[in-house]
Amino acid sequence: MNLQRVLDSVYESVQPLIGSGNVAEYIPRLAAVNPDQFGMTVSTVDGERYSVGDSSVEFSIQSISKVFSLALAIAGDDEEIWARVGREPSGAAFNSLAQLEYKRGIPRNPFMNAGALVVVDHLISLEEQHVPSVLDFLRTESGNESISIDALTAASELSHGDRNAATAHFLRSYGNLRNEVSAVLDSYVNQCSIAISCEDLATAGLFLARDGQGNHGREWLTEAQAKRVNAVMLTSGFYDAAGEFAYRVGLPGKSGVGGGILAIVPDVCSICVWGPGLDASGNSLIGMAALGELTDRTGWSIF
Amino acid sequence: MNLQRVLDSVYESVQPLIGSGNVAEYIPRLAAVNPDQFGMTVSTVDGERYSVGDSSVEFSIQSISKVFSLALAIAGDDEEIWARVGREPSGAAFNSLAQLEYKRGIPRNPFMNAGALVVVDHLISLEEQHVPSVLDFLRTESGNESISIDALTAASELSHGDRNAATAHFLRSYGNLRNEVSAVLDSYVNQCSIAISCEDLATAGLFLARDGQGNHGREWLTEAQAKRVNAVMLTSGFYDAAGEFAYRVGLPGKSGVGGGILAIVPDVCSICVWGPGLDASGNSLIGMAALGELTDRTGWSIF
Amino acid sequence: MNLQRVLDSVYESVQPLIGSGNVAEYIPRLAAVNPDQFGMTVSTVDGERYSVGDSSVEFSIQSISKVFSLALAIAGDDEEIWARVGREPSGAAFNSLAQLEYKRGIPRNPFMNAGALVVVDHLISLEEQHVPSVLDFLRTESGNESISIDALTAASELSHGDRNAATAHFLRSYGNLRNEVSAVLDSYVNQCSIAISCEDLATAGLFLARDGQGNHGREWLTEAQAKRVNAVMLTSGFYDAAGEFAYRVGLPGKSGVGGGILAIVPDVCSICVWGPGLDASGNSLIGMAALGELTDRTGWSIF
Amino acid sequence: MNLQRVLDSVYESVQPLIGSGNVAEYIPRLAAVNPDQFGMTVSTVDGERYSVGDSSVEFSIQSISKVFSLALAIAGDDEEIWARVGREPSGAAFNSLAQLEYKRGIPRNPFMNAGALVVVDHLISLEEQHVPSVLDFLRTESGNESISIDALTAASELSHGDRNAATAHFLRSYGNLRNEVSAVLDSYVNQCSIAISCEDLATAGLFLARDGQGNHGREWLTEAQAKRVNAVMLTSGFYDAAGEFAYRVGLPGKSGVGGGILAIVPDVCSICVWGPGLDASGNSLIGMAALGELTDRTGWSIF
Incomplete structure (x- = not known):
């Protein structure tokens, strides 16, 4: 299979959706x-990388960062x-x-905002154990030290962050947040505001395809832990479109706004x-289509 | 009917409950x-006042303050x-x-915490129209200028106020809070931390028994507005014991923790x-009993 | 106060709403x-009766029957x-x-459909104790033996009764229904399908204005029990318009579709x-207006 | 890989759990x-079959039948x-x-009871199109014509079926059930009461491992439809333990009580x-353990 050709054909097939x-x-x-952009990168466990379109343009990682903070929290204290x-x-x-109220402060999973805030809170408490930050992790695994937080996005999110603040205080009222709300929100907004390209993100995610092993040999997670993260991605990575993504694409995945x-x-x-254009469920419209085309052409669906 | 004798007999009948x-x-x-305290005052529309027990001891007004903030908000802009x-x-x-989530940010009534926060937010916005504060109102109507906010209670509440902070941010995320969360919480906690005695509180509440007219002749509310406040007290003044209070006591009322x-x-x-001792629903155990005895002896139930 | 004149003036004032x-x-x-009908009757505890409009026309009692079944259940076994x-x-x-699911099969009050079904189930179990049926009660208290169940309405309800059947089975799954679902539904639909006039219904309801005592002297309820029914009517008699009715009318009441x-x-x-014309909350539009006018003119509001 | 040896070693490792x-x-x-039973069968796409323990003993299929009714409904009219x-x-x-109430009668997925009832209702409507029943399907694909419905189980379920009856009537009140409730419940209870062995059930399920193709070559589902069923199994096959099963076992699956x-x-x-022994989530305790051991030994997890 010539992966570059596959990517090229996927690119061609989704052209009509650019800007939708x-x-x-x-x-x-x-x-x-600018909505008229599209990029895609495949990084293989053998170290190859294939890309099309705006794959080197940085975009806001948003909720995809939750995958990395979860992995770091698990690595720190499962x-x-x-x-x-x-x-x-x-x-x-x-x-x-x-739902958080019915569950008395225990979020259903780490990819809901409430769950991600608990994970971030946990990471702050682990800091003295030298657990790296999501930013450090992305830089290390992608090999790109220039990846950074977009300060304007972070400021923009904080000033429109009443829902997250409500969630954090609510968690704290149940005793499920240990650090100050402002510290947790700062850290959460910072990790969501990281600007990164398809190329760097695909490469940084490889440890999940390699049973937890990073690109430079570090065992970030055990095999069982990596499976756990993949399983949570498959069941909970797309909010109300998890079943849809499991069917159309058939892979563990995580989207961001x-x-x-x-x-x-x-x-x-x-x-x-x-x-950048999202569908009604808040997932990249063209991204969903491109991944569907890709797994159709490669047979990569896990089902 | 000799009201003082009635109060004395009620006092006697509830003695066994003191401290429960x-x-x-x-x-x-x-x-x-100290839980072993009990006081009671009846202020009549004719200007008479009858008391028993610790009726001049100050206690924390807490949620009873919501009645006064509601009245002031209605007076300001119905x-x-x-x-x-x-x-x-x-x-x-x-x-x-x-419930607030299902109702998309509109609290069910002004006596739930969420509703009270909206009322307080509204009052802050009305400040430039010289609407008095709850504290001013209580001082004016009771004639006791020394009523004040207990700073220790206020500080204690703020430092245990994650649930209220969550509620305020949640309201704000729906656009139903206009002022800064911290300003609203400060104002809310302050009004809840007012220390006041039975004597002063009974007298300050008389305007609701007099179709909205205060003790010095001021028309705080129209007759229709006063009825509204009374109706909301009857249906929503005791959280999950509104029906119980309506039956046992049969009066519009509002409790505080x-x-x-x-x-x-x-x-x-x-x-x-x-x-001070509360029952399982969070209402004064002896207070509920004393009011039940009082309406039994006087026939004051509205049913 | 000349009550007939008051009723006449209320009648006149609501004329523009007939058919709304x-x-x-x-x-x-x-x-x-036919929506263009309107009737009203006031029956006093002294035995007087004042009416206007179509007060002798029979209509479907529907949920108002829940007041009578509740009273009979209380009388049978409080x-x-x-x-x-x-x-x-x-x-x-x-x-x-x-809500029934969250409360594990205990309805919040006897005027919700689930609560009314439990009451009816209880009445069936009390039958051998010679507790009269709602129909018997209405005939006895109104003095009109010709009051009866409208068979077409009953049949119509049963064939559109999936929601009630769901509720009954749901209650039974929690062990809160003792008789067969079909027996309970039959009995419930029958009591809701009683055809009765304003004149007869006002007269049959008098026991609640008379501390539980019926028109022929029978003590259907104790004073405390009658207050309980009135209190439940005030807090729960109008679904999502209980607060509204308490304010506009200020009386214990119960509406039917x-x-x-x-x-x-x-x-x-x-x-x-x-x-017959209902407002958005399912209560008679002209009925709400007429009762508001009546209490405005008479000062009968309990607030 | 010698599958029989793998099964034997799994069998040995879970012995301590028999009866738990x-x-x-x-x-x-x-x-x-009798709780002290355990059986397991692996049927491969090449036509081999490996078993251990009580793999030929019949048990009640219960909710596993929902997989087959869903497949038949999809095949009939996707x-x-x-x-x-x-x-x-x-x-x-x-x-x-x-949840059904909030979603206005649309079940979240076909494996919740409400969803399964809709599927069964759909199948009844498709009967005239000669869609086979679940029983027919199981007989055909397993090659065992003696598989049948256990009448005692069916009777037992019907007489304890108030929750299902409530669900069916509730669906009907939203217009999402077309046939009579009793017909749908009968059909549903019958399919749940099928008695079948591990050997026959594993073999009948092979079409889902073969992109929709049955054991005798029939294309029951398209590849995309088969993936869909597998995806729904993975995300929704274990109620509140879907994430747990995805992690521990890592396969699409469906359990029954x-x-x-x-x-x-x-x-x-x-x-x-x-x-037969279930864990707190209602899934076979030893079954979960055995599948975990099996995928550990075989590397069959899809993650």
């Missing part, structure tokens, strides 16, 4: 992104994090407080696709 | 109150406040965010009873 | 009622019924199963008003 | 099953069924009516394991 969907509106900085957050799909909106999607083909490769 | 129930635990300042908060009983916990209860007998009198 | 609102659509038999159904307002739709409303002025009178 | 867990209590017929039922995980109990589990290794094999 709606750019995220609730954060001014994201709303200003048992404790699973006592504070579940790993089952939610069936509720990503920012629902109602910046228009990016990271998907993992266990033992084969890590894929990043990006297009 | 549990003092509110979640605010250290309230948890430290239409606007009812566009931002409902006036129906909730069937949910007083601090439920789940400081152990106070204010009840209104339209056209007759205003009653304040206080005892 | 929407007739209940979900039961074909109700949908066929303690048991309150172990199976709450008496607090619900804050949810009258036919919500979600047939367009009738029964309201009680304790120690004074029982009022029945009827007009 | 609790047999389903709510259906007397299931409660009477578009229509997905308009009536979602395919996303639920985050709620398998028999929750609350009879203690059976069917799991699919795409392109490789179909696995059936059975042990």
